Amino acid sequence: MRWSASTGAPSEGLRSARSGIDTSVAHPARRYGYWLGGKDHFTADRASGDAIAAAFPDIRTAAAENRRLHRRVVTFLAGQAGVRQFLDIGAGIPGPDNTHEVAQRIDPACRVVYVDNDPIVINHSRALLSSSPQGATAVLDADVRTPQDIRHHSDVTGTLDLTRPVALLLFAVLHFLPDEDKPHEVVAELVDALPAGSYLAVSHATYDFMPPHTITALEAATAVHDRFQPRTLDEVDRFFYGLEVVAPGVVPTPHWRPDDQAASQPTPAEAAAYTAVARIPPRR
Structure with missing residues (x-):
């Protein structure tokens, strides 16, 4: 997948009429793309993104670090023996x-299923999808809150061999599941569908490194449309219960195997997220 070749922001009336997308409400994937400099967003996304940036000026740094983390994690996972399949939930705009x-730069035979619930993400992903001839990719319109719909969907079972190791990626998505959505149970159900030797990778927003006035401002900025729940270190660690967490453990995103060639790294306060990667051990 690649960025759209279009220039400028999309025509809101035209896009909404063609696709039925509700442009009046900010969507996390479009807002995230706005912070990263993308073009596929609407007034509501920009207004929400600017409000969050006013409360937390480092948000664009945090978004960019999450993308760099994603590359580091996928590179690591594709280098593990037997891991040639990926299930990327909350994939976001290409x-x-x-x-x-x-x-597929590491092994062209890798197979990937992308999952998201935003129509723009789905439309762009399907239009721009270009796998290597040796591998395969699929795009699934589904919600992480219904893991059973994901794990049993034909796009998943037809693209991935769930008897062989799969890397499950949940980047910057679980903080949109408040406790009433039972996010830890959701992750456990997804992990339970995967065989031993698979991996779970998570990045998750946190307020642990923020002063109280920033937290208050962010809570006000995200209260209108978002069901947003950052979590503490202990709460993020719970997603990996019973799994074999690889070094360096559950850490701020800049501290997870940083690039040696990088001139500088964001601080934990700027990145405002935790991450970890864990291997699924044999079941007893």
């Missing part, structure tokens, strides 16, 4: 170095 591009 940009540089998508999961299949990173993985």
Whole structure:
């Protein structure tokens, strides 16, 4: 997948009339793309993004670091023995170095399923999808809150062999599941569908490094449309219960195997997220 070749922001009336997309409500994937400099967003997304940036000026740094983290994690996972399949949930609008591009540079036979619930993400992904001839990719319109619909969908079972290791990617998505959505149970159900030798990779927003006034401002900025719940270190660690967390453990995103060639790294306060990668051990 790659960025759309269009220039400028999309025509809101035209896009909404053609696709039925509700442009009056901000969507996390479009807002995230706006922070990253993309073009596929609407007034509501920009207004929400600007409000969050006013409360937390480092948000664009945090978004960019999450993308760099994604590349590092996929590179690591594609280098593990037997891991040639990826399930990327909450994939977001296509940009540089998508999961299949990173993985297939390492092994062209890698297979990837992207999952998202935003029509723009789905439309762009299907239009721009370009796998290597040896591999395969699919795009599924589904919601992480219904893991059973994902794990049993024909796009998943027809693209991935669930008897062989799969890397499950949940980047910047679980903080949109408040506790009433039972996010830890959701992750456990997804992990339970995967065989031993598979991996779980998560990045998750946190307020742990923020001063109280920033937290108050962010809570006000996200209260209108978002069901947003950042989590503490202990709460993020719970997603990996029973799994074999690889070094360096559950850490701020800049601290997860940083690039040696990078001139500088964001601070944990600027990145405002935790991450970890864990291997699924044999079931007893």
